Structures are given as C-alpha cells and as structure tokens.
Amino acid sequence: MRRSSPFLYLALLALLFVAGDRLGALALGHVVDASEFRFSRLHRGGLDNDILVVGNSRAVHSVFAPQLSRMLDCRVFNAAYNGMSGEVVEAIVKDYLEHNKPPKIVLIEVSDAVDSPVLVNELRLFARDAGPVHDLVRRFDPWNDVWATISHLYEFNNEMTLRALYQLHRSDQDWIMYDRPMTPEVLAHIPLNEFKNYHSRPESVAALRRLVSELNARGIKPVLYIAPFHPYFRKLVPRYTEWESALQHDLGADEPIFDMSQMFCANENFTDLLHVNIHGSRLVTAAMAERLRPIMAKIVANTASAAALSVPSHADTADLH
Amino acid sequence: MVFTSLTFLVFAALFFPAFFLTRGRLQSLITLVASYVFYGWWDWRFMALLAVSTVGDYTIGRLLARTEATGTRRLMLTLSIAANLSYLGFFKHFNFFASSMAALLHGIGLEADWATLHIVLPVGISFYTFQSMSYTIDVYYRRLAPERDFLVFATFIALFPQLVAGPIVRARWLLPQLHRTRRFRWTNLFVGLEMIITGFFLKLVVADNISPFVTLNFQLPEAYNSLSLLLAVILFAFQIYGDFAGYSLIAIGLARIMGYKFPANFRRPYFSRSFSEFWTRWHISLSSWLRDYLYIPLGGNRHGKARTHRNLLTTMLLGGLWHGANWTFIGWGALHGCYLVGQRLLSDSARRAPMRLPVPRAAAYLLQVLAVFTLVSVAWVFFRASSFSEAMIVLRRILLLDDWHTSDLPLKFHLVKALALVMLLVAIEVGAECSTIRNIYFRSRAARTGGMLALLWLIPLAGSFAGAQFIYFQF
Numbered sequence: 166m167r168r169s170s171p172f173l174y175l176a177l178l179a180l181l182f183v184a185g186d187r188l189g190a191l192a193l194g195h196v197v198d199a200s201e202f203r204f205s206r207l208h209r210g211g212l213d214n215d216i217l218v219v220g221n222s223r224a225v226h227s228v229f230a231p232q233l234s235r236m237l238d239c240r241v242f243n244a245a246y247n248g249m250s251g252e253v254v255e256a257i258v259k260d261y262l263e264h265n266k267p268p269k270i271v272l273i274e275v276s277d278a279v280d281s282p283v284l285v286n287e288l289r290l291f292a293r294d295a296g297p298v299h300d301l302v303r304r305f306d307p308w309n310d311v312w313a314t315i316s317h318l319y320e321f322n323n324e325m326t327l328r329a330l331y332q333l334h335r336s337d338q339d340w341i342m343y344d345r346p347m348t349p350e351v352l353a354h355i356p357l358n359e360f361k362n363y364h365s366r367p368e369s370v371a372a373l374r375r376l377v378s379e380l381n382a383r384g385i386k387p388v389l390y391i392a393p394f395h396p397y398f399r400k401l402v403p404r405y406t407e408w409e410s411a412l413q414h415d416l417g418a419d420e421p422i423f424d425m426s427q428m429f430c431a432n433e434n435f436t437d438l439l440h441v442n443i444h445g446s447r448l449v450t451a452a453m454a455e456r457l458r459p460i461m462a463k464i465v466a467n468t469a470s471a472a473a474l475s476v477p478s479h480a481d482t483a484d485l486h
Numbered sequence: 487m488v489f490t491s492l493t494f495l496v497f498a499a500l501f502f503p504a505f506f507l508t509r510g511r512l513q514s515l516i517t518l519v520a521s522y523v524f525y526g527w528w529d530w531r532f533m534a535l536l537a538v539s540t541v542g543d544y545t546i547g548r549l550l551a552r553t554e555a556t557g558t559r560r561l562m563l564t565l566s567i568a569a570n571l572s573y574l575g576f577f578k579h580f581n582f583f584a585s586s587m588a589a590l591l592h593g594i595g596l597e598a599d600w601a602t603l604h605i606v607l608p609v610g611i612s613f614y615t616f617q618s619m620s621y622t623i624d625v626y627y628r629r630l631a632p633e634r635d636f637l638v639f640a641t642f643i644a645l646f647p648q649l650v651a652g653p654i655v656r657a658r659w660l661l662p663q664l665h666r667t668r669r670f671r672w673t674n675l676f677v678g679l680e681m682i683i684t685g686f687f688l689k690l691v692v693a694d695n696i697s698p699f700v701t702l703n704f705q706l707p708e709a710y711n712s713l714s715l716l717l718a719v720i721l722f723a724f725q726i727y728g729d730f731a732g733y734s735l736i737a738i739g740l741a742r743i744m745g746y747k748f749p750a751n752f753r754r755p756y757f758s759r760s761f762s763e764f765w766t767r768w769h770i771s772l773s774s775w776l777r778d779y780l781y782i783p784l785g786g787n788r789h790g791k792a793r794t795h796r797n798l799l800t801t802m803l804l805g806g807l808w809h810g811a812n813w814t815f816i817g818w819g820a821l822h823g824c825y826l827v828g829q830r831l832l833s834d835s836a837r838r839a840p841m842r843l844p845v846p847r848a849a850a851y852l853l854q855v856l857a858v859f860t861l862v863s864v865a866w867v868f869f870r871a872s873s874f875s876e877a878m879i880v881l882r883r884i885l886l887l888d889d890w891h892t893s894d895l896p897l898k899f900h901l902v903k904a905l906a907l908v909m910l911l912v913a914i915e916v917g918a919e920c921s922t923i924r925n926i927y928f929r930s931r932a933a934r935t936g937g938m939l940a941l942l943w944l945i946p947l948a949g950s951f952a953g954a955q956f957i958y959f960q961f
Binding site: 171178181182185186189312315316318319321322324327328331343345350351353354355 | 672675676706708709891893894899900902903935938939942943946947948949951
C-alpha cells in the first residue's frame with residue numbers, strides 16, 4: 166500500500182471495485198430473472214392469465230389466487246405488492262401487457278393511501294431495461310440512474326431481491342397472511358391517531374383513472390374493489406365515509422367500485438386493521454368469485470361470438486374456392 | 487449535516503483541499519469556520535451556544551493561569567462546571583425535572599402548574615460540554631497548561647468530526663496536535679478511508695438494516711410474541727453498537743485524514759467477560775471521562791467497599807442521566823451500576839467459577855461473554871424503550887415465553903437480512919478479537935484490500951439509504 170505509487174493503488178482499487186460490482190450484479194441479475202417471484206415472472210414474459218390482480222398489500226392478502234382460480238376455473242395471477250400506489254399499479258399493468266398475453270379481467274384494489282410511491286425504490290430491480298417500470302423509476306427517483314451507474318449492485322438493494330431469491334424455485338401465488346387473528350389486547354394499544362392522515366393522493370387516483378380508460382380501450386375489463394377494513398379502522402379514520410364517497414366519485418364514475426370494506430367485522434378474520442388473514446381471505450375470494458362469474462361468462466360469450474363472426478363459415482370458404 | 491448525507495460529501499470535497507492547501511493559523515481558521523458551518527447546518531442558533539461555551543471556558547482557563555489563590559481557582563472551576571451543567575440542565579433536563587416534580591407533588595395531593603418549555607435540544611451539547619469541562623478541570627489540577635491561542639481552543643471545542651457525537655477527546659490529547667500544521671499523508675488517507683468505510687458498513691449496512699424490525703417491536707410490544715421481542719432486544723444491542731461505533735469510526739477516520747489521531751471509542755465490547763471490562767470497551771471516551779472526572783474525585787475505590795459501591799452507583803446513574811432526561815436512561819444507568827456493584831460483591835473465586843467448570847476453556851469464556859451480553863441487553867431494553875412501563879412490557883412478554891411461532895414474526899425479510907448481517911458482523915469481530923488473525927490481516931496488504939473491497943460492495947448491495955439519523959445525535 167505504501168511502497169507502490171498511491172495513485173496506482175487507488176486506480177487498482179477502483180478497477181477491482183467496478184469489476185466485482187459488475188460481475189456480482191450480472192450473476193444476481195440472472196438469478197432474479199430466473200426466479201418464480203411474481204415480478205420476475207411478469208417481467209420475463211410468456212404469461213397467459215384470465216385474471217390479473219393488482220393493488221397494495223390489501224390486494225396481496227385479500228384475493229387468494231389459487232382459490233379464485235379453482236372457483237372460476239380460469240388462470241389467475243396476483244401481481245399485487247405491499248405499498249403499491251396508483252402510479253405503480255399503472256406501470257406494472259402496462260409492463261404486464263408489454264411482456265405477456267392480455268388478461269380478460271384486471272382486478273384492482275383501489276384503497277391505496279401511501280404518501281408517495283414508495284415501491285419505486287424496490288422496483289428499480291426491474292427497471293434495468295427500458296419500459297413502463299423504468300420510466301416510473303426515472304420519474305420518481307431521478308438519482309437512481311446516477312447511483313446505478315456507479316454501482317450495479319445497488320439495483321439489487323431491496324426486499325424484492327430477497328423475495329426473488331426466496332422464491333427461486335417455487336411460486337409466490339399462495340402468499341397470504343397465516344398470522345394469528347387480531348386480539349382485543351392489540352386493538353386496545355393502537356394509538357388513536359394512527360390513521361389520522363389516511364387519504365388517497367390525487368396523483369395516485371389519477372393514475373388509476375388513466376389505467377381504467379386504457380384497459381377499457383384495449384377491451385380488458387377492469388374490476389375495482391375495496392377489500393375489507395377492520396371496523397375499528399373505520400372509527401380511527403376521520404371522515405372515512407367522505408373518503409370512500411370521494412373514491413367512488415373519482416373512480417367509480419366509469420367503473421362502479423365493488424365495496425367489500427364492511428363485509429365482515431369479526432377479529433378472527435383480520436390480522437391487523439388493514440389486512441385480512443387466511444380466514445378473511447377465503448370469504449373475500451368467494452365473494453369475488455361470485456361477483457366475477459357473470460362478468461367472465463359474459464366475456465367468454467362475447468369472445469365466442471366474436472370468434473364465430475371472424476371465422477369464415479364453410480359456405481363462405483366454399484365460395485372462395 | 488450528517489456524515490451519511492450527500493451534503494456532507496460536498497462539504498468534504500470543499501473542505502479537504504482547502505485544509506491541505508493552507509498552513510498554520512489559516513489552517514486552524516478554515517477548520518474552525520468549516521466546523522461551525524457543519525454544526526450550524528442543523529440550526530444556526532446552536533452556533534451561539536457553542537460560541538458562548540467556548541468563550542466561557544477559554545476565559546476561565548486564562549484566569550486560572552493568572553492566579554495561584556486556591557479560593558479563586560476553586561471559584562473559577564465551580565463557575566465553569568456550573569455554566570456547562572446549566573446549559574445541559576436547561577436544554578436537556580429542564581422539562582424532565584419540571585414534569586417529574588409536578589408528578590411528585592401531584593402524588594402527595596399538591597397541584598403544581600409547572601411550565602414545560604418547547605426547548606430545541608442543541609445537537610451534541612452533551613459531548614462538547616463534557617469536552618470543555620475536562621479542559622477546565624485539567625487546567626485547575628495543573629495537569630494541563632491553559633491554552634493561550636483562542637483560535638486553537640475554539641477549534642478544539644468545535645472540531646467537526648467529533649463535535650456532534652464524540653468521541654470526547656481530551657484537551658491533553660488534542661490541543662498539542664492542533665498547534666502543528668497538518669500536511670497531507672497518503673498513509674493517513676488510506677488508514678482514514680479504511681476506518682470510514684468500516685464505519686459506513688457498521689452504520690448503513692448493519693445498524694440501519696436492523697432498525698425497522700426493532701422499531702416495529704418497540705412501537706407496540708403487545709402485538710408481538712416472545713420470540714419477536716427477544717430477537718428485537720438482541721438485535722437492538724447490535725443496532726446501537728453498529729450505529730455508535732460506526733459514527734465513531736467515521737469521526738476518527740475523518741480526523742485521521744486531516745492528520746489528527748483520536749483514541750479508539752469502541753473495542754469489540756460484546757466480547758467482554760465482566761461489566762468492568764465492558765466499560766473499558768464501550769464508549770471508552772465517556773466511560774474514561776466519568777471515571778477520571780466523577781468516580782475518582784468521588785473517592786473511587788479508596789475508602790472501603792460501601793463508599794466504592796456508592797461511587798459506582800452514583801457514576802452510572804449520572805452516566806445514564808447524561809444520555810437523556812428520561813427515567814428509562816436512569817434505569818439503564820442504575821442497572822449498569824448494580825451490575826458493577828454485583829460483580830464486586832461476588833468474590834474473585836465466584837467470578838472465576840466458569841473457568842473452573844469441567845468444560846473447555848473456550849466454552850467457559852463463551853459462557854462468561856454470553857452472561858455479560860445477556861445482562862447488557864436487558865439494560866438496553868430500558869435505553870431503547872420510550873417509557874419505563876414499555877420496557878417492563880417488553881421484558882414481561884419475553885419472560886412469559888408464551889409464543890415462539892416463527893410464522894407470527896413481522897417483517898420476515900428484514901429480519902432474515904438483519905440476522906445474516908449480524909452474523910457477518912460477529913464473524914468479523916471474532917476474527918478481530920483473535921490476535922493471530924488480526925495480525926495476519928493487518929500485515930497483509932492483499933487481505934486489507936480484499937476486506938475493504940468486500941465492505942465497499944456490501945454498502946451499495948445491502949446498505950440502507952433512507953437517511954436514518956445516528957442514535958447518539960439525540961444526546
């Protein structure tokens with residue numbers, strides 16, 4: 166360190182850092198891309214699902230994809246993730262449509278109330294290629310490109326990398342809250358001002374509206390819903406009714422929101438004030454299946470008639486010959 | 487300005503060239519101005535308090551040099567100590583004492599409408615007041631010649647690497663270094679960078695990754711099971727170590743680049759086999775300050791067992807109160823005081839009992855280390871909890887051993903990552919604790935380069951860049 170030229174040593178150190186950083190990132194990139202984690206699969210492409218579920222953690226835990234799939238006899242893919250705001254939902258659905266076959270229905274949980282699109286930090290893992298996710302990360306985290314230029318390993322510094330490693334060989338579509346139910350003891354200790362600022366950001370709502378319009382334009386049916394809240398939550402949120410009415414007004418104009426927020430109130434169905442557990446999820450998924458069954462039937466019927474119209478009849482083909 | 491911020495990066499890029507391009511008093515002046523800018527970045531009003539403290543103790547130092555009369559000298563010293571303690575008392579402890587007194591009076595049926603003030607706590611006040619006090623005490627006892635040069639003295643108090651959260655560097659150590667012009671040395675740069683990188687690893691990678699799990703558990707301990715709370719308590723021991731030792735290393739490394747040598751502030755404290763050893767390895771600059779300026783003047787261990795125990799308890803209680811105006815800190819200090827007294831009460835043979843057990847020496851060593859770590863972690867519960875009752879809830883729920891289901895653990899991915907990083911830290915510390923490995927590592931350029939590169943890769947890969955403050959900034 167001291168005998169050779171210090172400049173040479175510093176240059177060598179920098180070179181070794183960059184080489185190790187790039188090699189490490191390359192190896193991690195291959196592992197993440199090959200994972201069975203939901204966003205790895207979505208980004209890798211080739212999915213063919215009838216129903217796509219998006220939204221924040223309330224969507225992750227409220228719609229149990231395997232159960233819904235069984236009940237409706239169709240393919241369901243849950244692409245929801247903790248802290249997913251409207252802007253992220255929009256980017257993820259667009260990313261899905263770019264890489265995969267379009268679904269028939271996109272199920273969107275709309276009660277997002279995060280102060281900023283926090284998930285953007287996580288999504289840089291899938292922002293390595295150009296596309297909707299890359300644009301979103303660039304918009305909300307303009308420094309990301311700078312950091313990612315200095316260190317490629319930085320792109321893997323998030324929970325999604327850990328999840329991708331954990332889900333390397335098994336699907337995460339059964340991700341659900343198995344936790345014990347809510348207890349009066351826990352309820353008693355929740356601070357009264359815990360949700361005093363609960364609100365939906367206008368930017369997030371606007372992104373959802375844009376998405377709904379785009380889906381309608383593409384012939385994909387958007388279904389909006391609000392997952393159940395624990396009854397105590399509704400007491401803690403000031404002007405809860407106004408918040409819900411505003412959501413209905415802003416989003417429900419084109420697509421009425423399926424409101425399940427007061428579907429049940431027993432502690433045993435919740436793991437906390439915002440999330441249902443496995444018992445609550447079963448009830449929500451069953452109700453959702455009932456809601457979607459006629460919609461699916463209608464879509465299938467329309468698709469069949471459209472196919473019948475577009476396929477030339479025997480007589481027509483005979484004429485052609 | 488925080489060491490882990492981009493602002494500090496810009497600050498350092500401007501400061502270091504200016505520092506090394508100047509000589510003599512101009513170098514001191516640049517350091518002083520930069521230190522005040524660094525400090526004023528939080529709140530410019532804090533600079534006034536720092537300046538008042540500096541002018542006060544400089545003047546008292548000069549006055550002490552001019553008089554030989556014992557009475558006058560004692561008065562000067564009392565003035566200095568009273569002034570420094572009054573800054574601390576007002577900014578840090580006023581509301582605590584006012585509300586505690588009101589609660590006490592309420593308990594005996596008297597109602598007192600004490601005014602609590604909205605006081606903004608000046609960052610680092612506990613550190614620089616102690617540093618300043620040590621100067622006047624040393625001058626009073628003639629262990630140190632009073633500083634003539636105000637510029638040097640002001641730089642000693644405000645030197646930015648150690649201003650906000652230590653280490654508390656004694657005047658005897660630092661003043662002579664501040665008198666000499668510092669020139670750029672490659673050796674200092676490399677050694678300093680090594681310390682800074684290790685400090686960033688401890689703070690950004692270890693401490694800040696542990697923080698979310700610990701915070702969640704301590705926010706609502708009723709909601710989490712025994713296993714979760716136990717893990718939170720163990721992890722907090724590593725969080726506070728990573729946070730504070732990380733800060734200290736960055737501070738010492740920055741000073742080293744400038745050419746100043748600071749004493750070490752941490753020496754792998756969780757390998758201590760006794761509580762007295764723990765306090766020679768944890769926050770060494772504070773524990774040695776308390777020993778030299780409080781415990782020994784109180785009589786130390788020179789006047790029998792009872793007085794020694796009283797002195798130990800008093801020192802640790804005041805050490806707890808130094809951290810903050812809260813019963814939790816007093817509880818933490820009291821517990822450590824009790825540990826030290828308990829250790830003294832145990833006879834030498836009882837203390838060495840683990841070494842006589844029919845188990846390998848390493849196992850006996852491990853047993854002692856684990857015992858000390860466990861009790862230190864219990865004390866950390868009081869340090870971390872926001873109230874005494876919250877600390878008791880955490881401890882009670884752990885002791886209940888009611889639920890050990892891993893499925894109920896919150897933030898599982900954070901937890902796994904935190905545990906993996908703690909294991910990595912422990913592995914590094916075990917290597918550093920073993921003198922053979924340590925010697926091989928520090929003598930091999932390739933090993934040191936490899937070590938630094940590994941930490942440099944870990945920082946972007948696993949570091950937390952959420953801008954978390956250093957825990958000790960609140961003190």
